[in-house]
Amino acid sequence: MMTPLVAGMFALALVAPGEGIIGGREAAPHSRPYMxxxxxxxxxxxxxxxxxxxxxxxxxxxxxxxxxxxxxxRKVVLGAHSLTQAEDTKQTFDILELHNHPHFDPDNYNNDIALIKLDRPFNATEAVGTAAFLRAGATEPGVGAEVETAGWGSTDNLGSRPDTLKEAVMGVLSSARCRRSDYFGRKFTDNMICAHKLCSEPCDGPHKIEDTCDGDSGGPLLYNGVVVGITSNGGKKCGQIKKPGIYTTISHYTQWMDQVMGLQPASVIITHHNP
Structure with missing residues (x-):
């Protein structure tokens, strides 16, 4: 499946390539204002x-x-649909602070979550807003749950990049499967979710898999409109049956996020419990 997206020449020597969407579709413009x-x-x-x-x-x-x-x-752009076209919805920011999780493990991408503080608050519009995310103690999506993601990542293993935002619908796989030696083995930890497109067996055709790929890293994995994961890594190729996308389980980090952002939990985050 996807390989992690890296930033910078030095990083390329240390970290395998990144994430993107295989087999997805173009999102409705500005339908995901948190991207x-x-x-x-x-x-x-x-x-x-x-x-x-x-x-x-x-x-x-x-x-x-x-x-x-x-x-x-680096810059952060909010309110984009097209990466190249001039859009009056776009807001561009400098990065004032970068907080990488202190226990990130580059060997298996455990704790692959970072917080960026923008140089100023964004202007809330129909095209720019925040995403709700799952907090500690809430119910995680179960095996087979339909989840979705979005990004501007590669659309194939040749590195073809879309200009406009794409999205994909996938299904959550069991942790036991992703810990199998023919999947990820011991590299798959309790802080990870794995997912790819729900499909019927044998599910081995090139158009039966939806997956993240190079360039999608850092984007959201959502369940019922609430972020449950952060696009992290996977195999060296996107769209492989036994190398589904791996996503950092965001609910495991809400205490750290609250501390970094210096905000009370109820003031910024929506707690979501599944029925």
Whole structure:
């Protein structure tokens, strides 16, 4: 499935490549106002590297492996649908602070969560807003639950990138399956969710898999409209049956997030319990 998205030349020597969406579809413009594009400045322009999602007016969640050596001048763009077209909905920010989880493990991507503090609050509009996310103690989506994700990542293993936001619907797989030696083995931890498209066996055709890929890292995995995971990593190729996407379980980190953001839980996060 996907490989993690890395940021910067130095990171490329340390971290395998990133995440993107295989087999998905274009999202309705600005239907996901929490989506963020993390971009590296290149000359007079910028290049999308990773995804993220806004959780408060100055805070965006992403993955540690997206910025392992620091912000290094990167920008955060909110309100985008097209990466290249001029859109009056876009708001661009400098990164004031980057908080990578202190226990991130580059060997297996355990604790792959980071918080970005924007240089100023965003202006809330129909195209820019926050995502609710699951807090500690809430019910996680079960095996087979339908989840969805979005991003500007690669659409195939050749690295083809879309210009507009794509989205995909997938199904949660059991942790026991993802711990099997022919899947991820011991690299799959209790802080991870694995998912890919629900499909009928043998489910081995190129169009039967929906998956994240290079460039989707840091984006959200949602269940019933609430973020339950952060796109992290997977296999060296996207869309493989035995290398589904791996997502960091966000509810395991809400105490750390509250501490970093310096906000009371009820003031910024919606607690979601499944019926």
């Amino acid at each position: 963020a594009s993390i971009q590296a400045v290149e000359g007079d322009g910028a290049k999308h590297e990773c995804g993220g999602f806004a959780v408060a007016e100055r805070w965006v969640v992403t993955a540690v492996h997206c910025l392992p050596t620091g912000a290094n001048g």
